[in-house]
Amino acid sequence: MPDSPGKDSDTREDDNVSHGGYFHNKRVKQRAQDRALQAQMPAGSTSRVLSGCTVYVNGHTDPPRLALHDLVVRHGGVFLHYLSSKGAATHIVAEHLPPRKRVEFRNCKVVSPRWLLDSVQQGRQLPWAPYSVLGGSALSAFPVTSVASAEGSTPTLAAESSNTPTVAAEHTNTPTVPSVSAPTVAAGNSITRTVASPTVPATRADAPSTRADAPAARAETFPTVASDPEAFLRSYFEHSRLHKLSEWKARLRQEFVRAHSAEPPLTAPPTRVLHIDFDCFFATVAFLHRDKRRFPSLDFARDPVAVCHGRGSSDVASCNYAARALGVRNGMWAASAQRRMPAGTTLTLLPYDFAAIEAASAAFYAVLRGCPDFRWVLPVSIDEAVCVLRGEGEDEIALAQQLRREIRERTGGCTASVGIGASLVLARLALRLAKPDGVYAAGGDPSPPDSFWEQFGVRDLPGVGGAAVAKLGGADTATLSTLRHSTTLPSLQTQLGNKLGGKVWAALHGQDDRESQRMLLDPCAVFDRKSVAVDINWGIRFATVPQVDAFLDVCAGYVANKLRECGKRAGNVTLKLHRRAAGAPVEPPKYLGMGRCDAVSQAAGLGVPSGDVGVLATELKALFRALAVPVRELRGVAVHLAKLCGDQEVGPRTPGQWLGKGRVGAGALPAPVSTTPKATTPKGSAGTSAERYRRLRVSPVKDRAAVPRPAASDPGVAAFLEALPSQLQREVRRDLAGAIGESGVGRGRLRAEMQRRAEAARAVNAHLTGSGGTLLAPVRFQGEASFKRVCRTVEAWVAATCSGNGASDGPHERDVLVFLRYVEKLCVGDRVHLALRVASLVSTALALRETSCGDTRAYAEWEHILVRRVLPVLNRNRLTFQTERKLDVEWEV
DNA sequence: TAGACATTCCAG
DNA sequence: CATCGCTGGAATGTCTA
Incomplete structure (x- = not known):
């Protein structure tokens, strides 16, 4: 094979097309591999007989899989190592299929290996039907659409139809999943999945589109990290509440900065802030948008309700106050929540409704932003905001009630609560007292009276979590009232560390520490993004290094895209891995969870700030090898980018930013190291x-x-x-x-x-x-x-x-x-x-x-x-x- | 002693 | 059938120049 420079020109084109897309095309790489393989083969042994064929081998075959791989590549076909979707292959090669696969592949061309062998021997692609493993009769052909989209650059269609004239035009729009019977189903593009209803009754089909024959739809295979990293990530993020939470928060902050970056920071902290958020947001939304035929008489005020994906080891994302009264907590597993129900009571499990959540949040923010009394509406999260009042003297309570009314009306019934105080911390504590569905204003001068503090424990203070409570040595039973009289600043700092000790001390006096105040004084500086990351600690199961590499490519593409969207470049990349802890079971109690793990991470400076997928992907693969976690032990993968700078700031000629530092131009050839001025060495x-x-x-x-x-x-x-x-x-x-x-x-x-x-x-x-x-x-x-x-x-x-x-x-x-x-x-x-x-x-x-x-x-x-x-x-x-x-x-x- | 990097914690 | 354990930021500890 000639070493002509243009030999991989089509690959380059693909690269260009996919460049900057969310995920890049995996297929390009597979084909590049195969091309390289073919290049190694003696010229006489290759042909184009299988050109246009994309082959996937299922199960054991004779000749074995490796031999078939060789054969396919040798004769111009494309070999798939795994099947991302059934549309990806033009032919599935198998000796025989187990019943389940027969159903799964019933609309595919499943042929015996002989078809490949005979075709090659005769020098042309033979009709496939006589070699069909499924019986060959009256099978509908492969969906034309998916074949076409699978390979843009190969003349697949021509080759297909010449061999199988039965690929009639009637199939042009046949969807891949045959079960979607109603033609009115919205074009939910991508992968159709059956949403498992977590609800107690065994009936299914709570999804917005009604499926007449759900069982058939279940035959759909789900993407895994190893088989199709890109589809896995997309599907995972579509369903992950924590991912959504983070994504929404980032978006709200970015919007804030865009809208307010021209405004100067405040010189003095505001005197009155209002903290507002929805009550058990996810649960309320899920209830309001529930399938009313299935839950006709559900009473949100009295019946316990929780939102989750499944019913066993699935996290409770949110539960209503009736459920909380029975001991259910957010983050608890569904099964555990169920167990807390007294006899005769059932916990109703509702599925997430992310779209409705976004809509309710949009209404919420619209109400707040439309309020003229606010100097700033600082986003805290999708369902929570801190509003800074312009001045004093308004009737705060009346304002809060008005806002709550409007929010409830414009969200179709979501209740919100409001806490008001002279500082962030007081407003937050007041909010706790306001919930659910109320308003509370913290008064007192200079800080609220003991009766206020008595109602809280340390855990209620912002920044105090499990670790901090442990450091306090079981002081979690004490109320803030006793704590503020019994502790001193130095003792808090000894126990909790300098910063947190100071923060808690300030909070006990109704004040915000410096760090928190920054958000009120200069929110744009606080909200400006300083890092970008992707973390995946669920569903991570690999068998081979190339699978991990492929996933790292996807991760690199994902973070690179995020960088591009916020107009930044990174100077530093960190790969963080979770590895199954010694002694932890290979499969943890939580389905596809990470289980007990050890975490390791390693960072790499990029030298020149970059947002380039290639740079990131290369570094990540190198870091992965440096960390040397055995692939089968991997349970989590995270990529963090730091040292961000604006993508304008990295001009290719910025002196001193290059790696060599001393190298500023071709003319300025290396001064001896000894004379290199220290100051110019960053x-x-x-x-x-x-x-x-x-x-x-x-x-x-x-x-x-x-x-x-x-x-x-x-x-x-x-x-x-x-x-x-x-x-x-x-x-x-x-x-x-x-x-x-x-x-x-x-x-x-x-x-x-x-x-x-x-x-x-x-x-x-x-x-x-x-x-x-x-x-x-x-x-x-x-x-x-x-x-x-x-x-x-x-x-x-x-x-x-x-x-x-x-x-x-x-x-x-x-x-x-x-x-x-x-x-x-x-x-x-x-x-x-x-x-x-x-x-x-x-x-x-x-x-x-x-x-x-x-x-x-x-x-x-x-x-x-x-x-x-x-x-x-x-x-x-x-x-x-x-x-x-x-x-x-x-x-x- | 500054700073780079690893790790931990928290929040929603 | 499961199930979707994210992510940005601060603080602290450790090592090195």
């Missing part, structure tokens, strides 16, 4: 380590100036190194430090470090050898498939080409081509980290060589190869390398 590990690296590299060379060198290559290896993900940079530097005998690592840490690296090595090894279940074909270098041995070969090669006495000119062109090809295959074959590893290996080996012998010709030659030839290969893959640093390097060179 803080940041990348910068300081880079300095160290350069010092290390440069020092032992004597007569450098005497050798004519291309000006560009002077910062060569350093530039190359800096363009690597920070994790790898760190490793390379550690290697260097170790080799030179520099001991920058403490004793205890060293051991932990060794252990971690051993584990990381095992993880990578598992990935390589396929023992983790990877289906990737081996990539060979000089016939060698073992990465370890390839590394040794490469090292020896570098050594041989510049170990000379000054006579060596560097490597042979032929060898360089072979090496480049190897790196390229690694990249395309989804093993970027290995590509990076082997490339950094060369630079390390080189740096070591250079410090020990002065073979400058060969060294310069190698630098040239690294920077001008290897780096571009790495850069070519959008999702695997770092486009922005690439610019840096190219501009430099």
Whole structure:
């Protein structure tokens, strides 16, 4: 196969289309893998016979799955490792199907492996019907729409219809899920799922659209992280209350900043604030929007009601006051809540109604924002706001009652309560007394009387949670009244820490601490986003490293999109993983929950602030390998981006923001490190380590100036190194430090470090050898498939080409081509980290060589190869390398 | 001693 | 059938230059 530059042009187009989208196209990568595979095969053994076929293999087959993969790819087809939706494959290959699968795939072309073999043998795609595993008769064809959307660029349709003329036009609009019988069902696009009704009665179908035949709909397969990370995340977030809560809050804050950023901060804290929120919001909304035929006589005031997804280990998101009176609490599991019901009483479980919640919240905020008495309406959450009154003297209670009335009317019956006070903390405490469905104004001068404080415990104070109560040593039974007389500021600070101690002390005197006051004085500064994150700690179950990589790609896409939406870039990325705790059961009590876990995290500075998916994805994969959590033990994945700055602020020419710091332009070639002014070296590990690296590299060379060198290559290896993900940079530097005998690592840490690296090595090894279940074909270098041995070969090669006495000119062109090809295959074959590893290996080996012998010709030659030839290969893959640093390097060179 | 990073806690 | 355990921000502890 020719190495023509345009050979993956269609991939690039796909990339462009998907760039900036919520999730990027996984298929592109699969195809790239397969193309790489095909490129490795001898030219005579390939064909285009299966062109247009997208094949999924179900269950055990003869020949086995791997052989079929090979066959399909070899003959121009697309092989799916897993089935994201039934529309994704044109053919499902199986020997036989269990009954359940027969139902699931009853509208698909399910063929025996023989169909593939015979088609290839005869050199054309044979009719599939005679090979049908389901009996072949009168099967409806594959939905044309889904086939078309699955592969935009391949002429699938033509190939399909020529073989199966029965794909009649009548099917054009057949939905994938056959059970949606009513044509009036709203175009709920994406995945149709049967919403399990958590309600006690066994009857189903509470969903807004009525389904005549729900049981058939149940055959729908649900996306899992491993099988379809993108669909999993989308579906998960559509159903996660905590995700919604966070998302809504972020949106409200952003809207606030947009509307008020022009206004100056207040100079003095306001004297009166009003804290307002809905009573048991989710439960109220769920009740108001319940299926009235199923719950005709439900009485919200008397009957206990809770909102949750299921009935066992499902969290109670919200419950009404009748349920609370019986001991039900938010966050409790549904089964546990049920158990608290006295005999004869049942807890009614209602499903979430997120759309209705959003609508009610919109009405709520509309009422508040429309009130002329408020200087500011500060959003706290979807159902809660702090309103800052313009002045004093209004009739606060009357105002509050008026607002509550309007809110109830405009939300169709949601009640809200209002607490009023001279500070945030007093308004909040007052709100507690106001609930449910009331108003309370905290009075008293300068602070409320003991009778007010008597009604609270420490747990009622903002900022005081379980941990703080534990630190107070069971003081949770004391009322705030006794506490304010019995404690002192120093004792609180000893017990709770400086900040929280001070905060509690202030609260006991009816005042807000500095931190809380900031929200009143300069809300825009407080609401301005300082970090971006995605956390997934439910449903995380992986079997192989590539599955995790694919999920990290999705996460990177998600946070990158968030960054773009708020117009920011990140300077720092953290990967946080939850790992099943030793001794914890493999499957925890909560369905697909994380169970008992240990948390680990590692951060990486990006050097140049970035919002690029590729940069983020690369860093995340590197961090994942550094953390070395065995894939099967993973129970949670979180990505946090910090050190945000506006995306305008990162002009490509901002001096001092680049990694090298000293490198400002091609003309300003490296001043000796010793003379680099300290002040221009910004803080940041990348910068300081880079300095160290350069010092290390440069020092032992004597007569450098005497050798004519291309000006560009002077910062060569350093530039190359800096363009690597920070994790790898760190490793390379550690290697260097170790080799030179520099001991920058403490004793205890060293051991932990060794252990971690051993584990990381095992993880990578598992990935390589396929023992983790990877289906990737081996990539060979000089016939060698073992990465370890390839590394040794490469090292020896570098050594041989510049170990000379000054006579060596560097490597042979032929060898360089072979090496480049190897790196390229690694990249395309989804093993970027290995590509990076082997490339950094060369630079390390080189740096070591250079410090020990002065073979400058060969060294310069190698630098040239690294920077001008290897780096571009790495850069070519959008999702695997770092486009922005690439610019840096190219501009430099 | 400042700062970077890891970890913990809280809220809704 | 399950079930959807998020996320931003502050504070504190620890290590290093």
